[in-house]
Amino acid sequence: MSPRQEPEHPGTQGMPAALEDVRVLDLTWAGPGPFCATLLGDLGADIIKIHEPDAARRGGPMSFAFLDPDVFPGLRNCRTIGLNLKTEEGLGVFRTLAAKADVVMEGFRPGVTERLGIDYAAMKAVNPRLVYASVTGYGQDGPYRNVAGHDINYISIGGLLGITGQQGGVPVIPGVPIADFAAGGMTAALAIVAALRQRERTGEGQYIDVAMADGVAGLMSVWVNPYLAAGITFERGNMWLSGQWPWYNVYETKDGKYVSVGALEPWFYANLCRLLGREDLIEHQFADGQKRDEVFESFRQTFLTRTRDEWMEQLYDKDTCVAPVYSVDELTSDPQLIARGMIAEMNHPTLGRVKQVGSPLKMSGSPFKVRHWSTGFGQHTEEILLEAGYDSDGIGSLRHAGIVE
Numbered sequence: 001m002s003p004r005q006e007p008e009h010p011g012t013q014g015m016p017a018a019l020e021d022v023r024v025l026d027l028t029w030a031g032p033g034p035f036c037a038t039l040l041g042d043l044g045a046d047i048i049k050i051h052e053p054d055a056a057r058r059g060g061p062m063s064f065a066f067l068d069p070d071v072f073p074g075l076r077n078c079r080t081i082g083l084n085l086k087t088e089e090g091l092g093v094f095r096t097l098a099a100k101a102d103v104v105m106e107g108f109r110p111g112v113t114e115r116l117g118i119d120y121a122a123m124k125a126v127n128p129r130l131v132y133a134s135v136t137g138y139g140q141d142g143p144y145r146n147v148a149g150h151d152i153n154y155i156s157i158g159g160l161l162g163i164t165g166q167q168g169g170v171p172v173i174p175g176v177p178i179a180d181f182a183a184g185g186m187t188a189a190l191a192i193v194a195a196l197r198q199r200e201r202t203g204e205g206q207y208i209d210v211a212m213a214d215g216v217a218g219l220m221s222v223w224v225n226p227y228l229a230a231g232i233t234f235e236r237g238n239m240w241l242s243g244q245w246p247w248y249n250v251y252e253t254k255d256g257k258y259v260s261v262g263a264l265e266p267w268f269y270a271n272l273c274r275l276l277g278r279e280d281l282i283e284h285q286f287a288d289g290q291k292r293d294e295v296f297e298s299f300r301q302t303f304l305t306r307t308r309d310e311w312m313e314q315l316y317d318k319d320t321c322v323a324p325v326y327s328v329d330e331l332t333s334d335p336q337l338i339a340r341g342m343i344a345e346m347n348h349p350t351l352g353r354v355k356q357v358g359s360p361l362k363m364s365g366s367p368f369k370v371r372h373w374s375t376g377f378g379q380h381t382e383e384i385l386l387e388a389g390y391d392s393d394g395i396g397s398l399r400h401a402g403i404v405e
Helices: 032-042 060-067 088-099 112-116 120-126 151-157 178-202 212-219 221-230 266-275 279-284 289-303 308-315 335-339 381-388 392-400
Strands: 023-026 046-051 078-082 103-106 131-136 207-211 248-252 258-262 322-324 343-348 352-357
Touching: 023 032, 023 088, 032 046, 032 103, 032 131, 032 178, 046 088, 078 381, 088 120, 088 381, 103 178, 120 131, 131 178, 151 178, 151 212, 178 207, 178 212, 207 212, 212 221, 248 289, 258 308, 266 279, 266 308, 279 289, 308 322, 381 392
Parallel strands: 023 046, 023 103, 046 078, 103 131, 131 207
Antiparallel strands: 248 258, 258 322, 343 352
16 A cells, blocks of 8 residues: 555645744754744745754754765754854844744753743844743753753653563553653643734743653653542552553464554453453453453463464454554555555655655645755754845855854
8 A cells, every 4th residue: 555645634635834924943953943833834934944043063853864874864844043142143143033933942951041041031022922831841940950861860850761661570661752742742732822813812932841751750640649639559560551451451473573552351361351352351351459460361371372463353343442553664555544644755955755754743724735845054044034034145254154054
């Protein structure tokens, strides 16, 4: 099956994207910021990614994106400009851009934007309608505000790493940076959209302080709230959704692959037991101790008798809450993900048709599409500055002085 092309829902042709009239100045580099920008860009926002003129020395995802176009075609739905913010002329350019922008997003350590003169207070003076989002590890205040960290540290302090893994084993690092993308990037995107909505009522922008550690703690509320309310504690690998029960677990199959079982509700569990040929286990769904161990062992041995795909053929659409555990290469061929446009072919200016993960945001009146690609640093500098009111001579002077790239 060929990957689905850029999806458009019926009746949406020619309709504007949800954030089509929103311009975002993106000063972020790694993790949550670029993911947030991708979400906003896929919703139609004009993302202007600002980087220092010598961007390659910084490393990060932008450098990776442009290293090899055969591996990574670039960044979709954003434009790039090289700008030296450590000069008065560069700050003047930034202020000019901010005066016509809707959102500024930055991921520096607390205090950096104040030293540069581009903090929220300074930008609010330029544009009172500006929504300004800071995305950091621990936030703008508190004793850890200046502590360095990465995703693994934020899921540690937020408790997520501590509950992930098997009982008696060591904590297991998740395969995706959850603090960066979910706790940071998605939280920032939601807050930005909400602030834009409030601006429609008040005419004023506002400051958004997103901390990835905060976001992780929020994701942990299902386990933290019972402790706060009643002192109930949970052990790694011994919780309803992390390995305590046979009917919510992962099992190896005959071919060395795995299936996931999530038959939490009694009727799903009963269906599963019948199809596994173990109807006698139905009454023992919530059995503890030795009987629970027996159910575990029965499931383990039974799943080892067939390959993963053979089990899928028997169980997948029978109300059993069973799914295959995919590798990356396998998920890209999954018919459901293809049908939903999550693995899609997109037009690229130099590579023709390229495959990428599509947008998870499905909106009946605001179709996702790729408007343009950034395939190099400073690719859109002249275009952006012309839109801001600079003329060709002025742009040439800025280039000559090393203010822009």
